[in-house]
Amino acid sequence: MELSPAASRLRWWILIVALILLAPAVRAAAQSGGNTLYLPVVGKSQVQPVTAVLKWAYGGCYSSWCETGWYSSPAVLDIDGDGRDEIIASAYSLWALNGETGALVWRSGGTSHRTWPGVVVADLDRDGTSEIVIAQSGGLVSAYRPDGSLKWQKQPSGGAGEFRGLLAADLDGNNGPLEVIVTRAYGSARNTWVLDSSGNTRAGWPQLPLDSGNANGYAWGVKDPARAIASFEKAIALDPGNPRWYFELDGILEAAGAAVEKRLALLRAHAETVARRDDAMTRMLALLIRNGAEDEALAVLATRRFHNWEGSDEIHGVYVDACLTRGHRLFRAKDYAGARAAYEAALLYPENLEVGRPYRDYRAGEKHYFIGLAREALGDGAAARACFEKAAAHALEGASEARYHQACALRKLGRDEEAGRIFAGLAAHGAKEIAGAGAVDYFAKFGERRSERARIAQAHYLLGLGYRGQGREDEAVKEFRAALELAPDLLGARTQLAP
C-alpha cells in the first residue's frame, strides 16, 4: 500500500517519539548487563540507511568458471593463528579464502563429489586445533586440518547415497572427543551414522537396519505398504466420500505391486467420489487403459475438463496411452484405418486437458512409427516411409522405450545396422541394471525416486525390447513377463505381450 506523504511523515514521527521515550529504558537494561546496546535505525530520509556493501565475490572460483554451489554454508576459522578469520567453503572441493580480500589461501579435495551440508569447524579430538569437516555425495565424510591437508576420509555408508546432514557434538556426553553425525538422502531406513573423532563408525550405528521391515522407524523414501493400506482402508470405512483416500490408496497399491484389476475395482466401486478429483480420476483412467477399457477412458478424456494447476503433463501422457492402446487393438483386429485415426489422435493436444504442446514431444517418434505401420498396412508405402523417416529422425540418447521405437523405424527404412546397435544397447542396458551393476542416479529424480521394484521392472522391459528387436522372441517374452511380475501396471510390457 502506498501511504500519502503526510501519512508517511506522521508514521515516521510516531516512530521517532517512541524511540525517544524508550531510549532510557533500553540503555538502562543494556547497561545493567555491563554491555552497550546499539539499536540499528533504518529510515527513508532522516537517517542514513544501513546498506550492505559488497566487499568481494567469486572467492574460490577458477579463472574462467566456478564450481556449482549447492546448499553448503561456509564457516569461519583463523587457520594460521594471525587473529584474522579465514572463510572456509565447499561446493565440490574445499577451499580457504582470505576474509579481507577473498583471495584463495588453499584448495583441497577433488571436484567429483558435491557438498550439500554446511561446513563444520570443530576441535573433534579436543587437542586444541580445529578440524574442518565436510560431508558429500559418494557417501564421503572428510576431516581436514587448518592447513588444508586431509586428516581422514571415510565412507560409512559404503559410498552409496549423498550425505545431506552433518553435525559435530559431544553426543555421548563424555566431555571428551566430539562425535560426527551424518545423514544421507536415500530411500532406506538406514540413513544416519555416528562417527568417532577419527572417522570410525561408532558401534550401534546405523540404528535402523535395512532388513528390519521398518519396524524401528521411518525415513524418506521408505514405505510400509501393508500398514499404509490398512490405514487408508480404515479412513475409507469412516469417510467413504473423500476422493483423496482413493487417490492416495491407489498410489500405495501401485508401489506395492498390486494387480491392476484389483486397483481398478476399488476405484470403480467409488467412481462418483473418484470423479470429484482430477488426480484420482487420472489414476482411474490409467487403470482403465491397463484393463482393456481404453475406449471408456477416451470417452472421459474427450469430455472432462482437467484443471492443470501444477502445469503437469501427466494427463496428456494418459491420453496418449489411451490413443495408442486403442490403435494397437484396432491394428490387431486389422482395422487399419481405425488404427491410423487412433494413432494420429495421439499427436493432438486437446484443449480440455489444459496441457500445451511442448517444445519437444519425446513420444512423437513412437506415434509416427505406429502411424507409419497403419499406413503401410493400408498400402500407402510412400506415406508410411515418410512417417518412419520422422520417427527415426528424433535425436534420442540412452536406453528407453522411445529408443526402441526409433530403432524399429530405422529397420523399416532398411538401416538395419543402426537399428541393431540400438537393440543391442537396450539389451545390454537392461541386463546391466538387472545385474545391479548400473549406477543409480538418485538425484536426477529428486523427490520422486521410483521404487527399486519399478526400476528393475523397467530393466526387464528394456532387455525384452532389445531381445524382441534382435528376433530373440522366447527370451523377450520371458523378460516382459518378469517385468509384469514386478510392476503389473507397466503398460509397455502389457502391450508387448498382447496377443
Ligand SMILES: [Ca+2]
Ligand atoms: Ca587467519
Ligand SMILES: [Ca+2]
Ligand atoms: Ca583437533
Ligand SMILES: [Ca+2]
Ligand atoms: Ca564424545
